[in-house]
Amino acid sequence: MMRALIVDDELHAREELEALLQETGEFVVVGQCGNAIEALREIRQQKPDVLFLDIQMPTINGFDFLSMIDQEILPATVFVTAFDEYAVKAFEENALDYLVKPVETDRLAKTIRKLKKSLGQGIRPVYASPEIRSIPCITTHRIKLIGIGEVEFVRSDLAGVYVVSPKGEFFTELTLAVLESKTNLVRCHKQFLINIERIDEILLEDSNSPRIRTKSGATVPVSRRYFRRLKELLGF
Amino acid sequence: MKLFFSLVEAMSVFLVIAYLYCKSPGFKPLMGESLRRRDKLYLYVFFSIISIMGTYLGMPVRDAIANTRAIGPVLAGIIGGPVLGLAVGFTGGMHRYFLGGFTAFSCGLSTTTEGLIGGLVHLYLCRRGPSEKIFKPQVAFVTAFFAEVVQMLIILLFSRPYGNAIELVKAIAIPMIVSSAIGAALFMSIIRDQKNRYDSLGALFSDKAFKIAERTINIMQKGFVGDAPANIAKIIYEETGVGAVAITDTERVLAFVGSGSDHHKPGSPIAASETRKAIQDRQVIFLDGVNDHYCCALSAKCSLDSVLVVPLHIDTEVIGAIKLYEPRNKAFLNMNKSLGEGIARLLSSQLLLSRYHHQQDLLTIAELKLIRAQVNPHFLFNALNTIISIIRNDSARARGLLIELSNFFRKNLKRNADLSTLQEELDHVNSYLKIEKARFENRLVIETSIDPTLLSLKIPTFTLQPLVENSIKHGISQMLDQGKTKISAYRENGFAIIEIEDNAGTFDEAKQSKDGLGISIVDKRIKNLLGKDFGTSVTCIPQEMTRVTVRFPVEGCHE
Numbered sequence: 001m002m003r004a005l006i007v008d009d010e011l012h013a014r015e016e017l018e019a020l021l022q023e024t025g026e027f028v029v030v031g032q033c034g035n036a037i038e039a040l041r042e043i044r045q046q047k048p049d050v051l052f053l054d055i056q057m058p059t060i061n062g063f064d065f066l067s068m069i070d071q072e073i074l075p076a077t078v079f080v081t082a083f084d085e086y087a088v089k090a091f092e093e094n095a096l097d098y099l100v101k102p103v104e105t106d107r108l109a110k111t112i113r114k115l116k117k118s119l120g121q122g123i124r125p126v127y128a129s130p131e132i133r134s135i136p137c138i139t140t141h142r143i144k145l146i147g148i149g150e151v152e153f154v155r156s157d158l159a160g161v162y163v164v165s166p167k168g169e170f171f172t173e174l175t176l177a178v179l180e181s182k183t184n185l186v187r188c189h190k191q192f193l194i195n196i197e198r199i200d201e202i203l204l205e206d207s208n209s210p211r212i213r214t215k216s217g218a219t220v221p222v223s224r225r226y227f228r229r230l231k232e233l234l235g236f
Numbered sequence: 237m238k239l240f241f242s243l244v245e246a247m248s249v250f251l252v253i254a255y256l257y258c259k260s261p262g263f264k265p266l267m268g269e270s271l272r273r274r275d276k277l278y279l280y281v282f283f284s285i286i287s288i289m290g291t292y293l294g295m296p297v298r299d300a301i302a303n304t305r306a307i308g309p310v311l312a313g314i315i316g317g318p319v320l321g322l323a324v325g326f327t328g329g330m331h332r333y334f335l336g337g338f339t340a341f342s343c344g345l346s347t348t349t350e351g352l353i354g355g356l357v358h359l360y361l362c363r364r365g366p367s368e369k370i371f372k373p374q375v376a377f378v379t380a381f382f383a384e385v386v387q388m389l390i391i392l393l394f395s396r397p398y399g400n401a402i403e404l405v406k407a408i409a410i411p412m413i414v415s416s417a418i419g420a421a422l423f424m425s426i427i428r429d430q431k432n433r434y435d436s437l438g439a440l441f442s443d444k445a446f447k448i449a450e451r452t453i454n455i456m457q458k459g460f461v462g463d464a465p466a467n468i469a470k471i472i473y474e475e476t477g478v479g480a481v482a483i484t485d486t487e488r489v490l491a492f493v494g495s496g497s498d499h500h501k502p503g504s505p506i507a508a509s510e511t512r513k514a515i516q517d518r519q520v521i522f523l524d525g526v527n528d529h530y531c532c533a534l535s536a537k538c539s540l541d542s543v544l545v546v547p548l549h550i551d552t553e554v555i556g557a558i559k560l561y562e563p564r565n566k567a568f569l570n571m572n573k574s575l576g577e578g579i580a581r582l583l584s585s586q587l588l589l590s591r592y593h594h595q596q597d598l599l600t601i602a603e604l605k606l607i608r609a610q611v612n613p614h615f616l617f618n619a620l621n622t623i624i625s626i627i628r629n630d631s632a633r634a635r636g637l638l639i640e641l642s643n644f645f646r647k648n649l650k651r652n653a654d655l656s657t658l659q660e661e662l663d664h665v666n667s668y669l670k671i672e673k674a675r676f677e678n679r680l681v682i683e684t685s686i687d688p689t690l691l692s693l694k695i696p697t698f699t700l701q702p703l704v705e706n707s708i709k710h711g712i713s714q715m716l717d718q719g720k721t722k723i724s725a726y727r728e729n730g731f732a733i734i735e736i737e738d739n740a741g742t743f744d745e746a747k748q749s750k751d752g753l754g755i756s757i758v759d760k761r762i763k764n765l766l767g768k769d770f771g772t773s774v775t776c777i778p779q780e781m782t783r784v785t786v787r788f789p790v791e792g793c794h795e
Contacts, residue, residue, distance in 0.1 A: 016625030143716040
């Protein structure tokens with residue numbers, strides 16, 4: 001049995017697909033998500049084998065969403081699209097397969113064969129995916145998108161990952177590893193990414209490790225391990 | 237006394253010249269408001285000749301010449317200003333100087349001075365206000381009178397021996413002063429009368445042209461359709477007073493009014509070879525009835541003898557011709573000829589305008605069809621996918637949605653009328669929204685707030701649906717959070733306002749102009765129907781709300 005997660009912004013589309021998957025007897029549907037934030041959380045918690053991902057979703061489409069998943073836990077992904085125009089692109093992005101809504105059972109059977117083959121080989125899927133241009137964050141009652149340019153730095157602690165901009169600190173489901181590989185934010189510490197554009201000065205004190213002061217006055221620690229690379233990037 | 241009559245004789249010759257001059261093309265410069273350099277050169281030559289003739293037509297008196305030489309320079313000065321006056325005076329004076337005699341120098345000088353006097357009078361009159369006084373015979377009289385008095389003084393001052401000068405002046409002063417003054421006045425009065433006649437002809441011409449333009453403009457709004465050609469022909473016939481008027485397209489007679497209408501029937505093919513030639517060669521053809529005669533190809537009894545054929549254009553394409561006829565016993569007036577050509581130009585530009593309007597209308601209809609066609613496949617597709625999903629769990633609800641979908645399309649098909657009531661528009665939108673609501677479920681909340689007294693308001697069909705669809709397609713469906721669409725209708729400051737507001741705040745003007753035909757076409761139709769005070773306006777606070785406001789008169793639209 002393959003453990004599947006369904007991501008689609010439309011309730012009825014999710015339910016329809018879940019019913020279809022259940023009927024085949026090949027899947028255990030571990031969850032349904034209506035947006036990217038929920039989906040990132042579910043993927044981390046459930047670690048599904050297969051992701052059925054709708055391409056046309058508000059704000060963060062299927063392609064963007066793929067970029068946001070940690071490579072370590074990236075499931076085999078099947079795009080589900082209502083519009084054929086994405087079909088070609090789906091292959092370019094190197095998803096495992098794609099299904100067109102409304103999903104037909106025969107076509108689904110073909111997808112299952114592909115999935116079984118791929119999962120049987122035990123190779124982690126690698127999909128080409130675009131850069132992340134903005135980071136979805138969760139505020140009390142809405143999802144906020146923070147453009148990479150606005151970000152001063154990103155920090156992580158036991159509670160999770162926080163994006164810090166001059167306007168405040170926002171919780172995100174994205175991991176530091178994903179942000180480091182899919183954005184131009186640079187690792188300066190095990191728990192920090194810094195936006196080079198937002199550096200005001202680097203404080204060098206003999207006794208302590210160097211620290212960065214950002215343009216809005218926050219301080220970010222720099223560990224010796226990453227300092228050399230940071231210096232190279234800054235050109236000295 | 238003999239001298240006086242001889243001067244009157246000379247003066248009469250001038251008046252004949254003046255009369256002939258007024259009839260000649262050389263008179264044209266004087267009809268305009270101001271004189272160009274070339275016109276002035278023309279006047280210089282003319283008045284110089286007058287001046288020199290004055291000398292020759294004079295009578296030898298005591299080794300001098302009694303004459304009317306002064307008329308030329310004085311009039312040239314009054315009409316053309318000091319430079320022209322001086323130039324004419326100098327020319328006339330130099331001529332006189334070379335003829336010799338004891339007054340040769342003083343006459344030469346005085347003629348020049350007289351031209352200057354005329355010029356000074358011109359300057360004085362121009363500075364005083366309207367230049368019409370320049371052509372007053374009284375002014376010419378007084379100026380010539382004064383100028384001749386000055387001449388006498390100059391003769392007394394400069395001619396020697398003095399005794400001879402006194403004798404001469406005694407003999408010639410009164411005849412010369414009087415005849416020159418009268419001559420100048422009459423000369424001027426002939427010029428003035430001719431000028432006035434031209435002016436009033438011009439006024440009559442413009443008056444007719446304006447009347448025709450005014451009367452045709454309403455008829456021409458729809459182009460050459462229905463009885464428009466007949467009405468236009470009738471107007472031209474009435475206003476110009478010609479014998480008959482015909483309008484044709486490139487093949488047939490569209491309208492014929494006037495004598496000969498018994499055999500020139502509208503609807504019949506073009507018979508006259510002139511008309512076919514005019515249309516084919518795109519040129520005006522004129523048979524004046526004197527050298528060339530119009531011969532009716534239809535009836536030997538036809539009394540029409542002269543004709544003007546002017547092709548009608550839209551852009552560069554000839555679409556027909558307009559014809560003006562006169563019968564055998566009546567001359568074709570030059571005025572009617574120019575009027576006829578003017579009318580053809582007028583109608584051509586009106587036709588161009590009406591074609592433009594017609595195309596605008598077609599464009600709107602095409603665009604309207606396009607939104608219907610463009611939008612519905614996506615909508616239908618999404619609706620069907622939603623219903624497919626719902627059937628599995630709730631077949632009764634699925635059935636309800638299919639009925640709603642069917643309703644929506646039936647209304648789409650049935651609504652061919654240009655106008656609908658707000659109630660009808662809301663019904664249409666409700667069918668649409670029920671399906672969208674099923675698709676988005678709790679991601680879409682719909683609120684309505686409608687002033688019930690506005691439900692019978694007549695508005696263009698398909699005003700509401702594209703706007704609501706825009707709000708959902710470009711607004712709500714792009715939101716991660718719950719979307720709200722609010723539809724309201726209320727009265728404000730004597731207007732009926734309909735508003736569609738959502739909380740997405742994703743209105744993008746650049747994107748709208750590219751693929752959002754919705755708002756602009758709704759706006760265009762309303763403005764077409766009601767004028768620029770009505771139509772849509774958009775307020776957008778990014779990420780917060782987009783509000784499309786549609787403004788109507790409270791009495792709505794009329795068919």
